[in-house]
Amino acid sequence: MPVRRGIVVAVTTIRATVLHTPSPDRLDVLVDQAIEIDDTGRIERIGAAGPDAHADVVLPDDTVIVPGFVDTHLHAPQWPQLGTALDLPLDQWLFEYTFPLEARFADLEFARQVWDHMVPSLLRHGTTTVTYYASIHEAATTALAETCARLGQRAFVGRCAMDHPDGTPEWYRDPSPEASIAASARSIDEIRAIGSQLVQPIITPRFIPACTDEALTGLAALAADTDTLIQTHCSEGDWEHGHVLERCGVTDAHALDRFGLMREHTVLAHATHLDDTDRALIAQRGAGVAHCPLSNVYFSERAFSARAAIEAGVRVGLGTDIAGGPSPSLFAQCGHAMVAGRRRVDEGEADARVDTTTAFWMATAGGADLLGVDAGVIEAGRWFDAVAIRLPDQVVPDGDWASRFERLVRLATPNDIRSVWVAGRQVV
Amino acid sequence: MPVRRGIVVAVTTIRATVLHTPSPDRLDVLVDQAIEIDDTGRIERIGAAGPDAHADVVLPDDTVIVPGFVDTHLHAPQWPQLGTALDLPLDQWLFEYTFPLEARFADLEFARQVWDHMVPSLLRHGTTTVTYYASIHEAATTALAETCARLGQRAFVGRCAMDHPDGTPEWYRDPSPEASIAASARSIDEIRAIGSQLVQPIITPRFIPACTDEALTGLAALAADTDTLIQTHCSEGDWEHGHVLERCGVTDAHALDRFGLMREHTVLAHATHLDDTDRALIAQRGAGVAHCPLSNVYFSERAFSARAAIEAGVRVGLGTDIAGGPSPSLFAQCGHAMVAGRRRVDEGEADARVDTTTAFWMATAGGADLLGVDAGVIEAGRWFDAVAIRLPDQVVPDGDWASRFERLVRLATPNDIRSVWVAGRQVV
Structure with a gap:
């Protein structure tokens, strides 16, 4: 020795x-x-x-x-619906299938049952690091972090913050901006108190349509105060993209930046609707994209251009977006990333091709770099x-x-x- | 009993x-x-x-x-290159990778080694019926039919006919139209002589660019004389589609019909570039399409609209197009058929969506109906x-x-x- x-x-x-x-x-x-x-x-x-x-x-x-694979975007409480119910537009899918399921995670025993099924399954798929959206519930969120620590999966675990009275149902939301920020702060403390080097909290405003301006601003301040990473959705589809343009007057990326959420290693899920100024901003901030190519087939109207993002200096990893993407396998995501690249080529972006090396890089080194993990x-x-x-x-x-x-x-x-x-x- | x-x-x-x-x-x-x-x-x-x-x-x-799954389009001699070398346009891919590999099947022992690896693997994937393109070699083709009969896979096995001096390399082609037709006729007799109810011959002009008009006309007559099914490629991508328009003055479907090749149960691989008149003609003849959605990502410039074809009364099955499609799994093809349908929706064909039921139907009942198999x-x-x-x-x-x-x-x-x-x- x-x-x-x-x-x-x-x-x-x-x-x-x-x-x-x-x-x-x-x-x-x-x-x-x-x-x-x-x-x-x-x-x-x-x-x-x-x-x-x-x-x-x-x-x-x-x-x-x-x-090991790095899954940079996964909604843990959607695990029970994996592979089903993908026939609706995003906003309907959320209100009719997904929010009712997520609301069940108020039941801690139910949550533990799901986590004990999900985490070992993901490990068997070779996924060594996951960036998890949990539900709005602090107890279920902490239990997910404990499960990852116990079973040995590297994880960023985020209590999902969502308080907007229009963008969320009254039976599944934080009651106020103040409550949303306070619950997120407590969740950070609880996850850090586990004391595992593998598991970190991540601040998780669901996406702009589900959050008030006050909550978004407060969560950004919480990230700065506690030196915690941030994840959110960004320009996933026409509906979200249009909502942010109308409400904020700028694209999602610029709006998130104004709220203070676009920090080093901020994880932006999807980002299919980026333009050149968005890419330049994201690169400048050191943030990046969780590219979820299979999910995009169902919930975005266009394919993300991984190649354009990488060329612009944007960090890029792959994500399953469970359950919006109906597969837990990063191998499957590599295949779909190549499909998305080819679609961009067919749509006129001549250099958009993604080959096996680039796809695998996103699934491993690219994802680790996005999260700042030495792996x-x-x-x-x-x-x-x-x-x-x-x-x-x-x-x-x-x-x-x-x-x-x-x-x-x-x-x-x-x-x-x-x-x-x-x-x-x-x-x- | x-x-x-x-x-x-x-x-x-x-x-x-x-x-x-x-x-x-x-x-x-x-x-x-x-x-x-x-x-x-x-x-x-x-x-x-x-x-x-x-x-x-x-x-x-x-x-x-x-x-059981029905794979309506698979190039057997491309099995050794499965999953690789998909970075070129179709015409280059054929001449640089695929024709040299197929030419090796002049070696009967090599062919038997590949068939003994491929057929059990496909059966393990749940594929109970396959429509095979073999190579130009009669002995290797007959050996493939024997392997299927011995291992119990239902199969249509076609010696690949290709005689055009411009569309094929001189080291991998039938020497003349007469030789192409005669070899195809002998191959039919040899396969029928095996005496297996599971295995049938299928007349297989590679595609119009690889065949002379004389060969195409003669193979159509052979099909009528011997009551044998036909398979070929149809309007796979811009290059093939343009070649046929220029050479024949009509689309691929209409050209195949003029040659006499568009018969009941004729299997047309890909057919991504069909228009309404093509669909009407194919439906009228009782022919159909082997939809290969994953292969189309690599070698076609657009997605096939399965929904439009089905609505028009065209028979539709799924195909792996091994090795143009880098997966032997019909489950994977079902997923990619849903992706292709969604792409058509995004491109403005509102009703093009393919759900799990339709995808699975194509992989099973649709494929069986395309081939006229009671399964x-x-x-x-x-x-x-x-x-x-x-x-x-x-x-x-x-x-x-x-x-x-x-x-x-x-x-x-x-x-x-x-x-x-x-x-x-x-x-x-």
Whole structure:
């Protein structure tokens, strides 16, 4: 065991081939590596394994290590409706299906039952970090954070703040702007009191149509006072985009900025309707987009241009948008991100193509960068948030790693996932 | 054992709940049925199981019977490149990746190795019927038909006819129109000589750009003389569509009709560029479309409107278009068919929406109807081509079969498939 800073540090060494994407257009294939993980869960060292290298775990030849998936947008209380009820426009879908379901999370036992089903399922899908919208309920929100801490999933957990009397039903809203801000502040304290390095609070104004100006301004101040990240929706579809233009006189991105919500690492879900000035503003603030390509099929009228955002310096990760997106798999989202890129090309944006490398980068390194998490790439100093996954079998072995990577991203299923680690702890 | 027409017939009875879609907008849920299958593989009788009903097989409560999937368009020799090399326009993709791979099927041993990998994999995905494009090689084509017969997959197997000196490379083409027609005729005889009720030949002019007028006319005559089905591509993308307009002066559908190729049950792959007169012609002839929504993302410039085709009376099934579509799963195609429908809505075709029922209908009953196969629905008189599949688990059991069906179509993976039968024979 190596000695570091005078302390004996336990190190676990895993021997395997590593595939990761440190930038949107770069796939690194690191064949037969020895990955040394220290007892805090960070990667101590990674390099080619010598012929006699020690290893505690040696993965089989058909299995590789990839970074764990980062799901940057997921509505936890919508988990029970996953895969259903996607036949309505967004505003109707919210009032008829989604708000009634979310309101049930006033029942803490019901909430715990859902969290205990959802978090292990997401881990089995290789999702090591999630940015969660919870419900408006503090107890259910804290219980979600506790579940993630207990089961070992890295998470940003946000009590959903929504107080606008027009944009929310009276049976599912915060009673006032003051109550909305106070409940969000208490939720931050409760989540921090859990004391897990894996789980952080995130301030979560649902979206402008569901929040009063007073609440939005107060939540921005709370973020600054408590140094807490922010997530919200931004320009998801025609309806929301039009609502904000009419109410605020500017686009969603500029409105959020005026309220003080556009900060470093602010997560903007969807953002399908951005223009050049929106992208420039988001890039300048260090915020970014949770790109939810499958959800956009159902609830946006256009496809997000990931390529334009990346070129403009906007941080971009992928999100499932459960249950607006009817799949818990980030592999599926990679496929749909490529579909969205192709649609943009067909609509005249010649450079909008998203390939497997860019899609996988968004699902891993891009998402981690959006949230400011030291993960998403398998390199020394980062958390060992990783997945061991079996490569799809090949009838004609070709030895071409670029093709194997393409096949992995396009053809692998959750059943090919053999192990999942978060901060060095094996959780699947 | 019941007596029928004086012969004692062995009957197997399976007890399970059945979900199927007899028409594009109708989901039938048949709870706790007894399905009696005779020794020819057809469904003898289906009805509610009484409390004391005999059953040879009782499926668990979390598992249902659905019709087997019908994949109406699949290029068998492209199986080794599945999931890769989708970054080029169609014409380049063919000449740089696909034709060189297909040319390798001159090697019969190589072909057998691929078929023995592909057919079991497709069966494990629940695909009970496939319409195959093989390569230009008679021996490899016959070997594919033999493999399907041996492993119990229902199949239409077509030697790919392609003789145009401009539309094909000199190292991968039939040497003349006469040779193309003669080889196709021999292939029909060879496949019929196998003597399997599961496997039929299908006449397969690759597409108009790859075939001379003489070959197209001769293959149409061969179809009429031998009463053989036809498959080809039709109006897949701008390039093919433009080629046919320029060469023939009419759209692809009308050109195929002039050559005599637009017959009852002719399978037209893609057909993304159809107009109203094309749809009317196809419906009048009793032909139909193999809708390949994922492939269209890569190689067509627009989405096929399944809804417009169905409304016009055109037969419609789903196809993977392996390897132009990078997934072997018809479940995935159902999802992409819904995406394609939504894209058409966003582009102004208000009624173009495809829901889970319509998508599943295309993947089962629609495909069977396109090919004239008595399957795709679990009812008396049809072949028992079926899949036993585990329903996705529910955190909040709601007893609502419509939601369970939606979840099944959107969330099930091949790993949820427990058994597959073709003509009553269990093949998985």
